[in-house]
Amino acid sequence: MTSPNDPQTRPHDVLVIGAGGAGLRAAIAAAEAGADVGLVCKSLLGKAHTVMVAGGVAAALRHVAPDDDWKVHFRDTMVGGKYLNNPRMAQLHALESPDRVRELEAWGAVFDRTRDGRILQRSFGGHTHPRLAHVGDRTGLEMIRTLQDRAVAAGIQVYMECTITKLTTSAAGVTGAVGYWRTTGRPIVFPARAVVLATGGIGRAYEITSNSWEYSGDGHALAYDAGAELIDMEFVQFHPTGMVWPPGVRGLLVTEAVRGEGGILRNAAGERFMWKYLPEERRQEYAADDAEAARWVTALSQSKQTDARRPPELSTRDNVARAIYNEVKEGRGSPHGGVFLDISYLPAEHVRRKLPSMYEQFKELADVDITKGPMEIGPTTHYVMGGIKVDADSGATRLAGLYAAGEVAGGMHGANRLGGNSLSDLLVFGARTGRGAAAHAATVDGEPHQDPVQVRGALRDLEAPLERGSGESPYAVMRALQVVMQQRVGIYRIEEDLDAALIELADLRRRWADVCVDGGRAYNPGWNTVFELGNLLTVSEAITRSARQRTESRGAHSRLDFPDTDDEVWGHRNSVIAKGDDGRMSVHTAPVLDMDPELRTLLAADHR
Amino acid sequence: MSDAGPPSAAMAAAAPTAPAAPTAPGARTADPSPGTSEARVRVFRGTPGNEPHFDEFDVPVEDGMVVLDALHWIQGHEAPDLAVRWNCKAAKCGSCSAEVNGRPRLTCKTRLSDFEPGEEITVEPMRAFPLIKDLVTDVSWNYEVNKTIEPFTPPADVPQGDWRWQQEDIERVQEYRKCIECFLCQDVCHVLRNHETERPFMGPRFLVRAAGLELHPIDQADRRSYLKDSGGIGYCNITKCCTEVCPEHIKITDNAIIPLKERVADEYYDPLRWAWRKLRGEGSGSGERVELPVLQGEPGAPEQAPD
Numbered sequence: 001m002t003s004p005n006d007p008q009t010r011p012h013d014v015l016v017i018g019a020g021g022a023g024l025r026a027a028i029a030a031a032e033a034g035a036d037v038g039l040v041c042k043s044l045l046g047k048a049h050t051v052m053v054a055g056g057v058a059a060a061l062r063h064v065a066p067d068d069d070w071k072v073h074f075r076d077t078m079v080g081g082k083y084l085n086n087p088r089m090a091q092l093h094a095l096e097s098p099d100r101v102r103e104l105e106a107w108g109a110v111f112d113r114t115r116d117g118r119i120l121q122r123s124f125g126g127h128t129h130p131r132l133a134h135v136g137d138r139t140g141l142e143m144i145r146t147l148q149d150r151a152v153a154a155g156i157q158v159y160m161e162c163t164i165t166k167l168t169t170s171a172a173g174v175t176g177a178v179g180y181w182r183t184t185g186r187p188i189v190f191p192a193r194a195v196v197l198a199t200g201g202i203g204r205a206y207e208i209t210s211n212s213w214e215y216s217g218d219g220h221a222l223a224y225d226a227g228a229e230l231i232d233m234e235f236v237q238f239h240p241t242g243m244v245w246p247p248g249v250r251g252l253l254v255t256e257a258v259r260g261e262g263g264i265l266r267n268a269a270g271e272r273f274m275w276k277y278l279p280e281e282r283r284q285e286y287a288a289d290d291a292e293a294a295r296w297v298t299a300l301s302q303s304k305q306t307d308a309r310r311p312p313e314l315s316t317r318d319n320v321a322r323a324i325y326n327e328v329k330e331g332r333g334s335p336h337g338g339v340f341l342d343i344s345y346l347p348a349e350h351v352r353r354k355l356p357s358m359y360e361q362f363k364e365l366a367d368v369d370i371t372k373g374p375m376e377i378g379p380t381t382h383y384v385m386g387g388i389k390v391d392a393d394s395g396a397t398r399l400a401g402l403y404a405a406g407e408v409a410g411g412m413h414g415a416n417r418l419g420g421n422s423l424s425d426l427l428v429f430g431a432r433t434g435r436g437a438a439a440h441a442a443t444v445d446g447e448p449h450q451d452p453v454q455v456r457g458a459l460r461d462l463e464a465p466l467e468r469g470s471g472e473s474p475y476a477v478m479r480a481l482q483v484v485m486q487q488r489v490g491i492y493r494i495e496e497d498l499d500a501a502l503i504e505l506a507d508l509r510r511r512w513a514d515v516c517v518d519g520g521r522a523y524n525p526g527w528n529t530v531f532e533l534g535n536l537l538t539v540s541e542a543i544t545r546s547a548r549q550r551t552e553s554r555g556a557h558s559r560l561d562f563p564d565t566d567d568e569v570w571g572h573r574n575s576v577i578a579k580g581d582d583g584r585m586s587v588h589t590a591p592v593l594d595m596d597p598e599l600r601t602l603l604a605a606d607h608r
Numbered sequence: 609m610s611d612a613g614p615p616s617a618a619m620a621a622a623a624p625t626a627p628a629a630p631t632a633p634g635a636r637t638a639d640p641s642p643g644t645s646e647a648r649v650r651v652f653r654g655t656p657g658n659e660p661h662f663d664e665f666d667v668p669v670e671d672g673m674v675v676l677d678a679l680h681w682i683q684g685h686e687a688p689d690l691a692v693r694w695n696c697k698a699a700k701c702g703s704c705s706a707e708v709n710g711r712p713r714l715t716c717k718t719r720l721s722d723f724e725p726g727e728e729i730t731v732e733p734m735r736a737f738p739l740i741k742d743l744v745t746d747v748s749w750n751y752e753v754n755k756t757i758e759p760f761t762p763p764a765d766v767p768q769g770d771w772r773w774q775q776e777d778i779e780r781v782q783e784y785r786k787c788i789e790c791f792l793c794q795d796v797c798h799v800l801r802n803h804e805t806e807r808p809f810m811g812p813r814f815l816v817r818a819a820g821l822e823l824h825p826i827d828q829a830d831r832r833s834y835l836k837d838s839g840g841i842g843y844c845n846i847t848k849c850c851t852e853v854c855p856e857h858i859k860i861t862d863n864a865i866i867p868l869k870e871r872v873a874d875e876y877y878d879p880l881r882w883a884w885r886k887l888r889g890e891g892s893g894s895g896e897r898v899e900l901p902v903l904q905g906e907p908g909a910p911e912q913a914p915d
Contacts, residue, residue: 043693043695043701043703044693044703044747044751044789045751046701046789047695047696047701047702047703049695049696051696051700051701051788052696052698052700052701102768105768105771106762106768107760108759108760108821108824108827110778110781110782110785110824112775113773113774113775113778116772117771117772117773117774118772120775135782135785136782138700138786141700141785141786141788142785145785149754149759149760150759152751152754152755153759158751160748160751183740183741183744183746212694212695212696212697212701213694213695214695245671245672246670246671246672246673247670247671247672247673248670248672248673248674248676248677248697249672249697249698252697252698253698357700360699361698361699364699364717364719365672365674365698365699365717366672367672473688475683475684475688517688517689518688518689519688519689520689522655522691522740522741523691523740523741523742523744524689524691525683525688525689525690525691525692526683526688526689527689
């Protein structure tokens, strides 16, 4: 007779943690390489944040713009990332994303079509050419459903509503994971030859975010605790357009596709303010005036070529987010503390066809008809460019057997991610990492063995918050954390705030160690929050320490006390976070990976 | 009861910024300003094997609030262990399905202003599926049914580079592919809800998925015998309840189920084809029948059974 709290054991060659785009693509690749794969997700299959992606997947397919190719895509990605990207990742991404998109189509995805019946591509911020393959504004749903069906057909074992709280290691590397079923609270132990982390982002560290409860930096924290390095953690993307009203959906994403289809940003005075914020060195890429921008939109809506340049709203996300922040701060904001985004000047039928789910979202949640009037929007925490340091080709971390792909991995996007480069990142590096992990698993002899002391420790940690008897609610600590990060480590940063944040985070960690929950293990959101909160505290400290170290402004990282970009000191350095021998978090820098001379010539016009 | 009702009367000024009260991690809402109205929310509480009951809460109402916001307020203030499944809060993931005043709905897009002032709001789990806890049910059966559907099968002899489809040729398929798998259509379907059949029925969700494959411009597989013999398409008597509850407004009955029924009927109930099959000595199907799993009345996902 087994007790309901005795752990189950489920060995696999490759254990993939996270079932969004990257996790699914990695699981498929590992299974195709012959590995026995387990796929763990905190939610039901198909609910991961990938499902929210509206805009599209960036790939130089050249269906709309014959001048496009991987080199231009590579350059756009590096320029958008302010040259901090891992250049090998940016290269592989640009080279391979067209094949990964075609592969989705071969697996059943039904993308919108060009007039000659091929995959249609749309424009997005920072992309020189129309490049995003899409399905209206529900591209992520199409992608996740396609991958989900492919994974199911491949016979991959899926563990739904299951949380991993610990990676086990030996001197030789990672040996598996420990976690629990969210439905019953029963522990589960996964001995594994290789582990792929694909847990997504960290948005829940902030008050205002487009992310759901799932994005608590689990993979970042698991990897850090197991001995891997995190890079570029100061670079958190604040998406320029989140909903600001009603309060219940504050932060919810408004897709960049609205601007991609011609959406105009205006302040309370009706001024099209983005004209003021275009960076001088890229000014020539944008329309000269309203008339040229309007010609660009007209050509786009009729699927015609044009020599008009793109509207100023399609500047990079970091720049647009700062512009909106400034407009609001200087008193030109909308009634609910945002600015106006207007697409209603286009024919209603066209807007409903190109942006159906945005139309629904505003109609149902805010009583706003976006075909008749403007939306109110403001910046929202959306994506972390930083993440686990990986090898570009295989997704390997510095810990043998541990791999990472997707948002949880760092390097691909540098200091700022371009819209549309996320889905392609998931596909390209999901596939590479799945293959990498399967290849590693094949080299591990004998059954994977987890150190029983580590497993017992992890099981005790699960029990602790239920057994304390008294203590603070984890919700209260979570709430306090979100306030600290929103107020002190947000769009604009300054040293005294960052120092104060570090002190407050240390205090929150002490409070976290004493939190108490009741109500048992089965589907208990309070209990679940304890572990997610622990991960967020680690991630928040990593963001803050990295942000304090980088004494310049670059991409998504803006310092009020160091407003200039300092190429001399910081132009070629990534921040690195690791757990020191004393168990404390250490921060240092490492040079950006050397670029192949051929790649360097592609950037020659832009960058030394 | 109307689906998303008209806008509530006057919209008050912006909500104040959030005070530092404990809030569930899911709650994006700030606490309301004093003096706002309250809604009486009755929530089903229970686990399998225990007598369920309803807990009642008076939840402060603010502009634009939805039922899921109310549930998060309850978690953050009154019942931290209340089990609610949710993710995106934007009607895009289909996680937060429940029955609100008896009607299957996404709680993230059911606005409190849809109800009459003073009307009690009762929230219960989906009844077609086994209970896990409170508002959370075991929907794993759906994932098992999905596995039995033959996947997308493109032609082997046409290279992908030559694939060309016009937008108008795929608009129907794109409609089916809008499905967010909230399973509200499964919940409301009387065949599944009342366990009306001896043999399993795949339900509207998976008829929609099958339609998305069958009507794909280049798919080559033939799922008609599967739909008839395994999927039980004949059990659907087109009452259109599924279409009414679909949050994606997919015309499930008219655009997916009826065209599939016609395909099956053409194959199996056309006298000429029937005679041809007899001549060739074929049965009514392709011979190998895929068995659908049975939707249990009792909880317990297969992979979570004790060792």
